[in-house]
Amino acid sequence: MTSLLALDGLAKYYGNIIALEGVTTTVEAGEVTCVLGDNGAGKSTFIKILAGVHQHDAGEVRLEGEVVRFNSPRDALAKGIATVYQDLAMVPLMSVWRNFWLGAEPTKGRFPFTRIDQQMAKSVAKEELFKMGIDIRDVEQPVGTLSGGERQSVAIARAVHFGAKILILDEPTSALGVKQSGVVLKYIVAARDRGLGVIFITHNPHHAYPVGDRFMILNRGQSLGNFAKADLPRDELVKMMAGGAELDQLTHELEGA
Numbered sequence: 001m002t003s004l005l006a007l008d009g010l011a012k013y014y015g016n017i018i019a020l021e022g023v024t025t026t027v028e029a030g031e032v033t034c035v036l037g038d039n040g041a042g043k044s045t046f047i048k049i050l051a052g053v054h055q056h057d058a059g060e061v062r063l064e065g066e067v068v069r070f071n072s073p074r075d076a077l078a079k080g081i082a083t084v085y086q087d088l089a090m091v092p093l094m095s096v097w098r099n100f101w102l103g104a105e106p107t108k109g110r111f112p113f114t115r116i117d118q119q120m121a122k123s124v125a126k127e128e129l130f131k132m133g134i135d136i137r138d139v140e141q142p143v144g145t146l147s148g149g150e151r152q153s154v155a156i157a158r159a160v161h162f163g164a165k166i167l168i169l170d171e172p173t174s175a176l177g178v179k180q181s182g183v184v185l186k187y188i189v190a191a192r193d194r195g196l197g198v199i200f201i202t203h204n205p206h207h208a209y210p211v212g213d214r215f216m217i218l219n220r221g222q223s224l225g226n227f228a229k230a231d232l233p234r235d236e237l238v239k240m241m242a243g244g245a246e247l248d249q250l251t252h253e254l255e256g257a
Contacts, residue, residue, distance in 0.1 A: 002064060002065040003026040003028055003062070003065075004026075004027050004028055004029045004063070004064060004165060004166060004197040005026065005027035005050075005061070005062070005063055005064075005081075005166055005197060006025075006026045006027075006060075006062040007023055007024055007025050007026070007059065007060070007061055007062075008024050008059055008060045008062070009022055009023070009024060009058060009059035009060065010023040010024070010046075010049065010056050010058070010059035010061065011023070011056060011057055011058035011059050012045050012049060012054060012056055012057050013057050018220075018221045019042060019045040019221050020042045020045045020046060020049070020218075020221045021058075021221055021222055022059075022222060022223055023042075023046065023059070023216070023218070023223045024059075024223065024226055025214065025216045025223075025226045026214070026226075027166060027197040027198075027199055027214075028197055028213070028214075029165070029195050029196070029197050030192055030193070030195050030196070030197070031192060031197060031198070031213040031214065032188060032189075032192050032198040032199075032200050032211050032212050032213050032214075033197070033198070033199050033212070033213065033214045033216065034199075034200045034201075034202060034208035034209075034211075034212035034214070034215045034216070035199060035200070035201045035202075035216050035218065036202060036203065036204075036205060036208055036215060036216070036217050036218065036237075036241055037203065037217060037218035037219060037241075038203055038219075039203070040220065041203075041218040041219055041220065041221070042218045042220070042221040042222075043170075043171075043201050043203075043218060044170075045221070046201070046218065047083060047168060047170055047201060049061075049070075050070070050076065050081060050083070050166075050168060050199070051070075051076050051083040051168065052070035052071065052072050052073040052074070052075050052076030052077075052081075053073060055069060055070070055071070056069075063079060063080075063081075077164075080163060080164055080165035080166060081164065081165070081166045081168065082159035082162070082164035082166070082167055082168070083168040083170065084152070084155045084156060084159060084167065084168065084169050084170065084172065085170045086170050086171050086172075086174065086175070088151055088152070088155050089102075090143050090151060090154070090155070091143070092142060092143060092144030093144060094142065094143060095139060095141065095142060095143065096125065096129075096138075096139040096140070096141060096142075096143050096146070096154060097118075097121055097122045097125040097126075097139040097140070099143040099154060099158075100121075100124075100125040100128070100129075100139075100154060100157070100158050100161075101121055101125070101158075102158070104162070105117070105121050106120050106121055106124070122139050122140075124161070125139050125157075126139050128157045128158075128160065128161045129153065129157050131157070131160075131190075131194075132153050132157045132160070132187055132190050132191070133153075133186060133187065133190050134150060134153045134157075134187075136150070147180055147183070148175060148176045148180050148184075149176060149179075149180035149181070149182075149183030149184050149187075150183070152172050152183075152184045152187060153183070153184075153187045156169075156187050156188075156190075156191055160191060160194060160196065164196060165196065165197065166196065166197045166198075166199065167191055167196050167197070167198050167199070168199045168201065169188065169198065169199065169200050169201060170201050171201055171202055171203070172184050172188075172200075172202075173185070173202065173204065173207050174203070174204075181207060185207060185210060185211050188200060188211050189211055192211070200212065203241075205234070205237045205238045205241045206238075208237070209229075209234045209237060212229060213228070213229055214226070214227065214228055214229065215227045215229070215232055215237060217237075217240050217241065224240060225240075
């Protein structure tokens with residue numbers, strides 16, 4: 001069976017600096033692949049290659065079996081890869097429905113008398129959000145009045161509506177409390193259950209483990225492994241993320257101080 005997305009030996013260099021090297025993993029339709037690592041691990045470089053911001057220097061990217069190289073973010077999006085960054089690319093003072101469409105609003109009438117079909121735009125936005133499990137009573141309200149988790153849901157629903165096959169989420173829970181993080185994790189599951197391949201970038205193994213089907217751990221640009229959930233107990237994932245050996249050494253030094 002052909003994977004939705006397959007990465008083999010992906011690498012990116014900046015002169016003598018290794019930003020990413022030897023990264024291999026797969027993303028399947030209807031599954032969540034979690035990419036974990038601390039700051040400087042290479043997560044941002046990984047995202048930018050798949051989003052078309054940077055091109056890889058070595059390795060191979062296959063989309064539904066076809067070798068691809070994205071020349072721009074527009075190119076990646078046209079091939080069905082949508083990226084939701086931490087800043088969400090939203091306008092806080094604009095309404096929920098305007099943020100949902102952001103320049104791609106449906107229109108009615110003939111040129112030069114075309115205008116935005118507001119009724120349809122609002123109806124579709126409300127319906128798509130409802131499918132993701134959030135019922136916003138008034139899509140006219142400014143998106144800035146929504147909670148962090150609800151704003152994430154708008155961004156995810158927008159990507160799904162515009163035909164994304166693969167959804168990349170860049171640290172969606174990093175600035176949220178426990179309750180709001182739980183809300184976002186539910187939206188990730190909802191996107192997965194609608195058949196998307198989800199790439200969940202995070203530094204928090206406790207957020208990744210409940211929703212993840214596959215885990216790839218990055219450390220200083222290198223992959224520490226690519227694991228199916230059945231092969232990686234939660235405690236082992238936490239230990240790998242925490243740098244088990246380094247943590248044991250630090251504990252030993254502190255106890256001996």
